[in-house]
Amino acid sequence: MWQQNEISKRLKINYPIIQAGMAGGPTTPQLVSAVSNAGGLGTLGAGYMTPEQTRSAIEEIRRLTGHSFGVNLFVPEAFEWDEGKVEASNRLLRPVREKLNLDNPSVSSKPSSETFLKQIEIIVQTGVPACTFTFGIPDKRVIDRLKDRHIAVIGTATTVEEAILNETAGMDMVVVQGSEAGGHRGSFAVPYEQGMIGTMALVPQAADQVHIPVIAAGGIMDGRGVLAALVLGAEAVQMGTAFVTCEESGADERHKEMILKSAENETAITSAFSGKPARGIRNAFIDLMEGKEKLLPDYPVQNALTKDIRAAAGKVNRPEWMSMWSGQGPRLSRRMPAGAKVREIVSEVEHHLEMMMK
Amino acid sequence: MWQQNEISKRLKINYPIIQAGMAGGPTTPQLVSAVSNAGGLGTLGAGYMTPEQTRSAIEEIRRLTGHSFGVNLFVPEAFEWDEGKVEASNRLLRPVREKLNLDNPSVSSKPSSETFLKQIEIIVQTGVPACTFTFGIPDKRVIDRLKDRHIAVIGTATTVEEAILNETAGMDMVVVQGSEAGGHRGSFAVPYEQGMIGTMALVPQAADQVHIPVIAAGGIMDGRGVLAALVLGAEAVQMGTAFVTCEESGADERHKEMILKSAENETAITSAFSGKPARGIRNAFIDLMEGKEKLLPDYPVQNALTKDIRAAAGKVNRPEWMSMWSGQGPRLSRRMPAGAKVREIVSEVEHHLEMMMK
Structure with missing residues (x-):
């Protein structure tokens, strides 16, 4: 079952299980290294990090594991600074700010492509084994720079067309993100509503249409989901929510508790937190x-x-105003060490396979 | 692999593959019997049929197969006849009617519970082996009447809660319909938007929470999907779109062609055709x-x-005004005889299992 495939060889991992590079807290060096030490691929979510934070987290991961790991970056894109929309947003946010005793924010947004390029250089300098991208495909020079250093480059797609665009751009492999997935939608070539394809339908259709290996994401929470994704034609899985509730995850405690007690139909898609x-x-x-x-x-x-x-x-224990990203499988979430989670998945897959063969 | 499980024993089928009982044309007696003759469970979609049409189709199926089959019914529910909404709808439909040279419709809608109860009696009298329900759970007397005659009763759910309601009501098994599925959403206890759970996430969560066997539906198009669904905890699958394009299907030729040439993200959910x-x-x-x-x-x-x-x-070859139900896996659709489709799925499952064991 666990013989090396193209992905596990390229990423130097024992099991084709990738912990998603979730930005904003969950992916502590402890979580990343625990997954990598157990034979999967831990991934640092550096999407919101400064170059300094990125370097420091990578160094910490290096101290905690000698195994392979990845870093996820958000591909910067053009955005409009619309003063009218900023005012509209602040008006809508005012009642929330009042409840939390917060003043109006002083925001000076700056283009993030400078940060992104600095992060790329840090990844090159520190020799991170894999770099995954969300929100689009980076410039060819960025892809070439990483590939020249034998760093695996992994894109994200929500449709077959987006998977093909990743392949054409030279990505080594592509995450196909089903509609079940928690956190940000990776759609970049279509409006997100047109990229809401369930994992069961998306994975085989993408696997049929691209030559690079496909990594399945969305609703995969345990050994059943991992084996199902491999059967559908994926060579690996990427799991986010399943690791958010792990002990090493840096997610807020209320976020973890909320996932652990939620039902499959208590999530929603919103762009109100981040745009x-x-x-x-x-x-x-x-x-x-x-x-x-x-x-x-x-x-x-x-x-x-x-x-x-x-x-x-x-800080004031008001989960009603927090972003608590979760996929559609929260009933399957468990609080446990991340390494134990990886090992449990591996046993479950082996057990299910045995049962199927009877 | 294909040893009998609870579902295949109860339904007297060789393979746990159920052809969905799609109302409105596709499920000809030829399609139903071809699936049943190949070892799956063909299902007549009688949702829009009169009692006479239902009886006549069942008799025709009986002539074409000695194997087990099912009939799908729509559970009638209270509805409002809102003259203002009828007028609003007719206003919106007018430009379409003009293009098709149609007069305003003369509609005299009547409660359909009378039709439903007559259909139940026909199912009892003709000894149809299985009866599946969409849009809710029928009255206890209906369920008891069927179960007394050893007719298997199968409900439809789009959330774990709806699956539990089916179990509590005495259903023998329950179809859990993922968001990928084509045709009507089966949601009845929640607004449909809250029942849009991807199959990958829905199946294991439902299987964990009910004791009756779960049948997976939504995005399952070939042997990969069937094996994945079984791995996720389903004891059978229900496939609709995969059979719409089969030769025996009575779907309009333009409908078949449109599925065969569509991409995974070219479907949409609408209530404009049926309400x-x-x-x-x-x-x-x-x-x-x-x-x-x-x-x-x-x-x-x-x-x-x-x-x-x-x-x-x-009739006038204008697919832009037709309802062309399809799930999110149209790239995997093929035009072939339905029996060959069932046999192909069985070989694919066996092949994939062998590959996994290497």
């Missing part, structure tokens, strides 16, 4: 902003406008 | 009605208002 659509546990903030998302500024402006709200909500 | 949300290939009709669905009357009133449009569109 980009993402799936999380439905709460008062999502309800408040529902139907008003077209009034809000683009990512990353909206993200900057809500940053202090999310942080303050965590 | 209930359903997934089909996006076309001009869906675009025209988008965002106006709240103005339209309930099912089955809207269904009656658009019936002549859909029929006329088929």
Whole structure:
């Protein structure tokens, strides 16, 4: 079962299980290294990090594991700074700020492509084994720079067409993200609504249409999901929510608890937290902003406008104003060490296979 | 692999593959019997049939196969006849009617519970082996009447809660319908938007929470999907779109062609055809009605208002005004005999299992 395939060879991992590079807290060096030490691929979510934070986290991961790991980056894109939308957003956010005793934010958003290129250089300098991308495909020079250093480059797609675009751009492999997935939608070539394809349908259709290996994501929470994804034609899986509730995860404790107690139909897609659509546990903030998302500024402006709200909500135990990303499988979430989670998945896969052969 | 499980024993089938009981044309006696003769469970979609049509189709199926088969019925529910909404709908439909040279419809909708109860009696009298339900759970007397005659009763759910409601009501097994599925959403205890759970996430969560066997539906198109669903905890699969394009299917030729040439992200959910949300290939009709669905009357009133449009569109080769139900896996659709499709799935499953064991 676990013989090496193209992905496990390329990424130098024992099991084709990738912990998603979730930005904003969950992917502590402890989580990343625990997954890698257990034979999977831990991934640092550096999407919101400064170059300095990125370097420091990579160095910490290096101290904690000698195994392969990855870093996930957000591909910067053009965005509009629309003062009218910033004002509209601040008006909508005012009642929340008042409840949390927060002043209006002072936001000076700056282009993030400079940060992104510095992060790429840090990845090259520190020789990170794999670099995964969300929100699009980076410039050819970036891809070439990484590939020249034998760093595996992994894109994200939500449709077959996006998977083909990743292949054409030279990605070594591509994550296909089904509609079940928690956190940000990776759609970049289509409006996100046109990229809401269930994992069961997306994986085989993508696997048939690209030659690079496909990594399945979305709703995969345990050994059943991993084996099902491999059967569908994926060579590996990427799991986010399943690792958010692990002990080493840096996710806020309320976020973990909320996932652990939620049902499969208690998530919603919202762009109100960051300006980009993402799936999380439905709460008062999502309800408040529902139907008003077209009034809000683009990512990353909206993200900057809500940053202090999310942080303050965590501090004063108000999960109703926090972003609590989760996929559609929260009933399958468990609180356990991440290494034990990887080992449990491996046993479950082996057990299921044995049962099927009877 | 194909040893008998609870479902295949109860339904007396060799392979746990159920052809969905799609109303409105596709499920000819030829299609139903071809699937049953190949070892799966063919199902007559009798949702829109009169009692006489139901009886006649069952008799024809009996002539074509000695094997087990099922009949699918729509559970009748209260609906409002809102003259204002009927007028609003007719206003919206007028430009389409003009293009098709159709007069305003003369619709006299009547409660359908009488038809439903007559269909139940026909199923009892003719000893149909299995009866599947969509749009809710029938009255206890109906369930008891069927179970007393040893007719298997199978419900439909789109959430774990709906699966539990089916179990509690005494259903022998339950179809859990993932968001990928084509045709009508089976949601009945929640608004349909809250029942849009991807198959990969829904199946294991439902299988963990109910004791009756779970049948997976949504995005399953070939042996990969069937094996994946079984791995996820289902004891059988239900496949609709995969059989729509089969030779024996009575679906309109343009409908078949459109599925065969569509991509995974060319479907949309609309309630504009029938008054209930359903997934089909996006076309001009869906675009025209988008965002106006709240103005339209309930099912089955809207269904009656658009019936002549859909029929006329088929006759004059205008697929843009037809309902062309499809799940999110159209790239995997093939035109072939239904029996060959069942046999192909069986070989694919066996082949994939062998590959996994290496």
